[in-house]
Amino acid sequence: MVGKRTDYLSWDEYFMAVALLSGLRSKDPNTQVGACVANSQNKIVGVGYNGFPWGCSDDELPWSREGNYLDTKYPYVCHAELNAVLNSISYDLRDCRIYVALFPCNECTKVIIQAGIREIIYLSDKYADTDSVRASKIMLDKSNTSYRQFTPDRESILLHFSQ
Numbered sequence: 001m002v003g004k005r006t007d008y009l010s011w012d013e014y015f016m017a018v019a020l021l022s023g024l025r026s027k028d029p030n031t032q033v034g035a036c037v038a039n040s041q042n043k044i045v046g047v048g049y050n051g052f053p054w055g056c057s058d059d060e061l062p063w064s065r066e067g068n069y070l071d072t073k074y075p076y077v078c079h080a081e082l083n084a085v086l087n088s089i090s091y092d093l094r095d096c097r098i099y100v101a102l103f104p105c106n107e108c109t110k111v112i113i114q115a116g117i118r119e120i121i122y123l124s125d126k127y128a129d130t131d132s133v134r135a136s137k138i139m140l141d142k143s144n145t146s147y148r149q150f151t152p153d154r155e156s157i158l159l160h161f162s163q
């Protein structure tokens with residue numbers, strides 16, 4: 001009897017990889033964030049990445065990090081998590097999980113909690129020492145929304161377009 005493949009992706013690896021793949025769509029030159037929402041049946045119900053709102057051209061708005069506020073990306077960019085929730089095919093995200101490349105900021109955390117998402121699985125926590133992420137954790141703890149860091153069992157996943 002031929003047994004099953006053994007190196008198939010786990011659900012966590014699969015959804016995190018979809019989040020990272022989505023992040024590759026981002027035009028942000030500094031930080032590309034992707035997010036993937038999966039429901040309790042392990043179906044993907046929303047994906048997103050950081051980018052400017054509909055109709056706001058990437059060629060007309062700045063991707064700068066520094067300078068006058070209005071000349072930076074910060075007031076304009078929609079975060080990956082917000083887009084994943086807004087792009088969702090399901091209105092009700094109760095009991096879903098969200099996979100994100102970067103720990104959610106406080107504004108996305110509000111969106112995640114209000115949408116009813118019950119768990120955040122993140123890869124990087126590079127802004128852990130900011131008040132935004134501290135506020136996220138305060139709100140997540142109070143609302144009993146769990147979060148855990150994704151610990152990969154493999155270094156990378158390779159995709160080949162030529163078979």
Ligand SMILES: O=c1[nH]c(=O)n([C@H]2C[C@H](O)[C@@H](COP(=O)(O)O)O2)cc1CO
Nearest residue numbers: 028030031033050077079080103104105
């Ligand atoms: O949770 C997040 N989700 C998300 O999409 N982002 C986006 C906004 C910006 O485009 C970029 C952060 O830019 P920077 O690392 O250069 O400050 O990542 C940032 C965060 C956390 O700050």
Ligand SMILES: [Zn+2]
Nearest residue numbers: 079104105108
């Ligand atoms: Zn955010």
